[in-house]
Amino acid sequence: MGSEPRADDANRRRPSIAAVAAAAGVSPTTVSHALSGSRAVRAATRDRVIQAAAELGYTPNRLASGLRLQRTGVIGLASDRIATTAFAGRIVQGAQQAARERDVVVMVVDSEGDAELEARQLRSLVDHRVDGILLARMFHQRVSRPENLGDTPVVLVDAVPVDGWQAPSIAPDEPAIAMKGVEHLLAAGHRRIAFATTTDDTPASRGREAGFRAALTAAGVDASPAFIERGASDAIGGREAGRRLLERASAERPTAVFCFNDQMAMGVYQAAAALGLDVPRDCSVLGVDDLDIVAAALAPALTTIALPHRAMGRWGMNTLLDMIDGVDRGRRAVADVATPLFLRCELVERGSVAPPAR
Amino acid sequence: MGSEPRADDANRRRPSIAAVAAAAGVSPTTVSHALSGSRAVRAATRDRVIQAAAELGYTPNRLASGLRLQRTGVIGLASDRIATTAFAGRIVQGAQQAARERDVVVMVVDSEGDAELEARQLRSLVDHRVDGILLARMFHQRVSRPENLGDTPVVLVDAVPVDGWQAPSIAPDEPAIAMKGVEHLLAAGHRRIAFATTTDDTPASRGREAGFRAALTAAGVDASPAFIERGASDAIGGREAGRRLLERASAERPTAVFCFNDQMAMGVYQAAAALGLDVPRDCSVLGVDDLDIVAAALAPALTTIALPHRAMGRWGMNTLLDMIDGVDRGRRAVADVATPLFLRCELVERGSVAPPAR
Numbered sequence: 001m002g003s004e005p006r007a008d009d010a011n012r013r014r015p016s017i018a019a020v021a022a023a024a025g026v027s028p029t030t031v032s033h034a035l036s037g038s039r040a041v042r043a044a045t046r047d048r049v050i051q052a053a054a055e056l057g058y059t060p061n062r063l064a065s066g067l068r069l070q071r072t073g074v075i076g077l078a079s080d081r082i083a084t085t086a087f088a089g090r091i092v093q094g095a096q097q098a099a100r101e102r103d104v105v106v107m108v109v110d111s112e113g114d115a116e117l118e119a120r121q122l123r124s125l126v127d128h129r130v131d132g133i134l135l136a137r138m139f140h141q142r143v144s145r146p147e148n149l150g151d152t153p154v155v156l157v158d159a160v161p162v163d164g165w166q167a168p169s170i171a172p173d174e175p176a177i178a179m180k181g182v183e184h185l186l187a188a189g190h191r192r193i194a195f196a197t198t199t200d201d202t203p204a205s206r207g208r209e210a211g212f213r214a215a216l217t218a219a220g221v222d223a224s225p226a227f228i229e230r231g232a233s234d235a236i237g238g239r240e241a242g243r244r245l246l247e248r249a250s251a252e253r254p255t256a257v258f259c260f261n262d263q264m265a266m267g268v269y270q271a272a273a274a275l276g277l278d279v280p281r282d283c284s285v286l287g288v289d290d291l292d293i294v295a296a297a298l299a300p301a302l303t304t305i306a307l308p309h310r311a312m313g314r315w316g317m318n319t320l321l322d323m324i325d326g327v328d329r330g331r332r333a334v335a336d337v338a339t340p341l342f343l344r345c346e347l348v349e350r351g352s353v354a355p356p357a358r
Numbered sequence: 359m360g361s362e363p364r365a366d367d368a369n370r371r372r373p374s375i376a377a378v379a380a381a382a383g384v385s386p387t388t389v390s391h392a393l394s395g396s397r398a399v400r401a402a403t404r405d406r407v408i409q410a411a412a413e414l415g416y417t418p419n420r421l422a423s424g425l426r427l428q429r430t431g432v433i434g435l436a437s438d439r440i441a442t443t444a445f446a447g448r449i450v451q452g453a454q455q456a457a458r459e460r461d462v463v464v465m466v467v468d469s470e471g472d473a474e475l476e477a478r479q480l481r482s483l484v485d486h487r488v489d490g491i492l493l494a495r496m497f498h499q500r501v502s503r504p505e506n507l508g509d510t511p512v513v514l515v516d517a518v519p520v521d522g523w524q525a526p527s528i529a530p531d532e533p534a535i536a537m538k539g540v541e542h543l544l545a546a547g548h549r550r551i552a553f554a555t556t557t558d559d560t561p562a563s564r565g566r567e568a569g570f571r572a573a574l575t576a577a578g579v580d581a582s583p584a585f586i587e588r589g590a591s592d593a594i595g596g597r598e599a600g601r602r603l604l605e606r607a608s609a610e611r612p613t614a615v616f617c618f619n620d621q622m623a624m625g626v627y628q629a630a631a632a633l634g635l636d637v638p639r640d641c642s643v644l645g646v647d648d649l650d651i652v653a654a655a656l657a658p659a660l661t662t663i664a665l666p667h668r669a670m671g672r673w674g675m676n677t678l679l680d681m682i683d684g685v686d687r688g689r690r691a692v693a694d695v696a697t698p699l700f701l702r703c704e705l706v707e708r709g710s711v712a713p714p715a716r
Contacts, residue, residue: 074482074486075611076706088447089447089468092468093468096468096470100475104466104652105467105479105482106468107466107467107482108466108467109464109466110450110451110454110466110467112451117458120463121463124431124463124465128486129430149625226501234651234654235651235654235655235656235657236654236655237453263651263655265386266655266656270657273631273657293592293593293621294651294655295648296592296593296594297592297593297624297625298593299593299597299631299632
């Protein structure tokens with residue numbers, strides 16, 4: 001597995017702010033503002049800069065000040081599902097790369113979704129005087145402030161704070177994911193575009209469905225409810241939703257299926273094969289996640305929208321370390337990151353999208 | 359994802375030693391000996407007990423003694439590849455479940471395979487006075503004793519100690535994995551059995567190839583070198599190895615392919631489909647891993663040998679906590695686990711194996 005760059009690759013050549021600016025097509029000042037989450041930078045620009053920084057392994061050099069007395073040099077990363085989600089590790093990886101470049105060690109605790117256990121784990125991290133805590137959710141969630149955190153700085157990753165909790169947070173821009181996917185299919189010439197989505201009611205499913213409809217509406221295409229089919233968010237759910245979409249007579253059949261995730265897309269491939277349909281000749285398929293073990297493994301390889309887990313983990317860690325730095329300097333809040341940052345995602349083009357057959 | 363039982367299920371009803379004994383078909387005394395790794399228990403029995411204990415969520419109740427002064431109640435789990443292997447989390451999950459039942463918290467560090475970073479992480483764990491360290495490798499490896507551990511107790515998971523290091527360790531019994539797989543195919547009536555394996559030279563690839571040959575030889579079947587094809591240990595490698603095996607004339611073609619892992623098996627499915635062959639009618643396929651996201655997702659679902667990551671994580675944690683308990687009591691070594699414990703694996707029957715066509 002693992003086509004992701006190794007931590008030591010990133011370390012070998014330390015990229016400059018100018019390199020990030022060049023890659024993102026902006027000025028170094030914009031890079032600096034974008035990485036601190038400034039609202040003065042346009043969202044699309046900011047997201048491009050965050051992803052360019054993650055790809056190049058760029059670290060803002062803000063910790064040269066030597067204000068590191070009183071610190072343990074340890075950051076806690078509390079997650080809910082390392083053990084049971086395949087992409088969970090990418091958040092850990094992004095956070096660890098940033099931590100390493102800024103000379104702190106990450107300790108991970110995993111509650112497997114058990115709130116009582118997480119409370120105990122957070123207490124243990126605070127007792128061990130970690131300098132700060134990254135609170136990560138393995139899919140986009142709304143989170144209330146845990147008790148017992150004391151004044152330990154916290155940043156949320158793949159989650160947004162609710163119930164009046166003010167903490168920096170980052171999550172994928174869910175509507176934008178679906179809009180990008182549908183726009184790619186529209187650009188390839190498709191008009192009969194279906195959505196194979198999950199029955200789970202989450203910020204991701206709601207946001208992506210809204211984006212799906214918005215992109216079609218903007219293009220003047222009817223987002224017929226008949227073209228949305230739901231199932232479990234795995235290959236079996238995708239297979240069933242795909243069968244219901246593809247078993248129709250050819251004039252009624254979608255020519256492209258946008259899928260909630262790569263696993264559902266795998267199921268749509270299977271439904272197509274069972275019906276004697278070829279991907280992408282008879283039906284284009286597009287996923288979300290860019291889960292190596294699925295997207296790169298399918299034949300043809302899957303065109304998909306990459307969820308930016310590594311970039312989110314990296315941003316979260318850098319933001320947390322900046323906060324800690326700010327606390328040392330007597331500043332309490334990081335004002336301009338007090339509202340959630342919703343990150344745009346990149347499309348990874350592989351072999352599953354083609355123009356519709358005549 | 360995640361058909362694995364949740365931690366809280368295991369907690370609701372605490373199983374007795376009698377329940378484990380009944381499930382494994384042995385006496386409670388044998389359960390006790392098996393879980394402490396005693397060599398007086400037959401390997402097959404011991405492995406059955408370890409897996410039954412993991413399935414039932416059984417915890418040996420050895421920590422009632424109150425010898426817990428001087429402890430921090432924190433165990434470090436140092437791994438090399440949480441971020442980039444899909445099943446890594448199961449070791450963490452097994453270790454965490456055992457830890458939770460014995461009232462300790464686990465902190466995970468992940469070096470992404472970087473030895474220098476791991477040394478720093480281990481130092482940090484020791485500095486934080488963890489009670490012990492589980493050193494986990496995300497595939498079966500040989501490991502020398504890291505420096506800087508001081509007298510912190512260490513147990514190895516999915517790894518065996520080398521260079522004279524004496525530490526309890528557990529890893530899958532690699533030859534037995536392949537023997538079980540091949541015996542299952544022989545029992546279904548196959549004689550032309552191929553092996554699609556990896557080009558990587560590891561304890562897993564060597565052990566499984568030895569087991570593959572041994573099982574065929576024991577059955578009086580020629581383990582022709584022509585029936586072993588190698589590739590990368592992913593779907594693309596499996597697709598290429600599968601194509602080389604299956605494009606032969608039908609009388610020369612294997613009727614069953616045993617695969618190094620589930621991802622390679624996914625590739626063999628793709629090769630079969632591209633050649634117009636049906637799994638399992640024209641070719642049976644058998645994997646290793648039981649990676650949910652692949653094995654359960656394939657159509658037909660994949661029969662595979664489950665790597666016992668959860669059971670290994672659980673055994674490692676219980677053994678480590680027993681060692682710590684022993685140290686408290688003035689005993690230094692856990693003598694009868696000083697040689698590696700190689701765990702047998704279970705076959706998970708799904709839909710990819712059928713008798714050969716006439």
